[in-house]
Amino acid sequence: MRTAAAALLCWIAWIASTGALDPVGLAAGAAASAAAALALRREGAEAGLVLLHPVRLFWALVYLPVLLAFIVRSNLDVARRVIDPRLPIRPGIAKARTTLRSLPARAALANSVTLTPGTMSVDLVGDVLYVHRIWVPEEDPDGATRRELEPFEGLLRRIFE
Amino acid sequence: MTDPSGPREIAAFALMAAGVGFDLLGCVGLVRLPDVYNRLQAGTKCVTLGTFLLLLGVILLSGLDAMGWKALLCLAFLSVTSPTAAHAIARAAHRSGVPLAPGSVLDRYAEDGEGREGPEPAGGPSGDAGEGRP
Known part of the structure; x- marks a missing residue:
């Protein structure tokens, strides 16, 4: 059916x-x-069907411009590094735990992280997200990555959970 | 495309030009950045926005007819498939042992033993895999 x-x-x-x-x-x-x-x-594609709910759809629509702003910033950031003759990169893979519980929410978070400045999701194992960073900060790289998840998690929780 | 100097056409062409510009920067990144992971970053980000802008230009130029509607669908699919593909390639590369570029400072994925499949439990020397020698 x-x-x-x-x-x-x-x-x-x-x-x-x-x-x-x-x-x-x-x-x-x-x-x-x-x-x-x-x-x-x-x-399990029907997990996406939770989106067919007016309140969730509303938050999804709020999410789009937020994500778009991150995409633009992310592009300017990569463009700046790529054009710079010194090629300022300090790459590595950091990890952070997500507080999101549902699978579609976690998948959306991982994809959003890939589109934000200098970060790309490599893998998601349980609630641990491994993120490749083009610039690893000197201090507490995992904490910095964790803080970058927070702006997404609030909205994604409203959309998917 | 009747009057190429109308305001709508100019806006559409400006979007497309910016899109091609970001695509070009993505290509420069592919050439200049050192390893598969950094290159994927340039590839996904710049090419996603570049192609977004191109498609928006198409929508602006043709309106929401058959072509504009398809461009809109492409936009929606691209926003999902592009980061997913980047994740799949990065994960596959790490699992098949492609090293991070020299100068990389951290590899939590290998530290946690996720990046290797096979008999050895984790790559890298002692408990500090990735420091200095990724």
Whole structure:
């Protein structure tokens, strides 16, 4: 039942994005949607369905500009380092624990960290996030990484938990 | 694209030019930075924003017709797939033993024994893996 609903949703998205109303286009879309829904049936993709709630959607919309601001800052930061003739980098992998509990929230946090200045998620093991930093601070690199998670965790908790 | 000097066209082309600029910086980063992890940082960040800006330019230019709608979908997918791919590549590189560049100061991933698969418990000398010799 849930798979059928997912396939229907995919099909509607297909039709909306292709604008193809001829029989061949509709049939191809139906086949692709069914295949996608079946392939993802056991992958826990329905965890994302919690987003279909007005309050959560509202916080997701608040999250977008916050993330966008981080992406822009992050780009300027990398651009500055890359252009600088001295190439000021001090790389390494730090770690930090996240307080988020649900899997989609943790996944979103890891992806957000990758898009923020000078940090990239390497792996998430349980609640420990391993983060590659382009600049590792002299003192307490893990604490610094931990503090960088905080602005995201509050919003992600409202969205996913 | 009727009048290439209209305000909408100018704004769209400005977005695209900025996008190409960030993509270019990403490429410079790929060449200049030392190892796969640092290069992934430049690759993901600059190319994500660069491609965002290009797609926004397309949306501005064509409006939300079939092409603009697809550009919007690409934007949504890119924001999820780009960091996910960076994580997958970085994790795979570390697990298959690609070392951090000389001059790297810290490797908690190897310290915790996560970065290695196989008989040896953890890479690096003594309990201080990554310090000086990553």
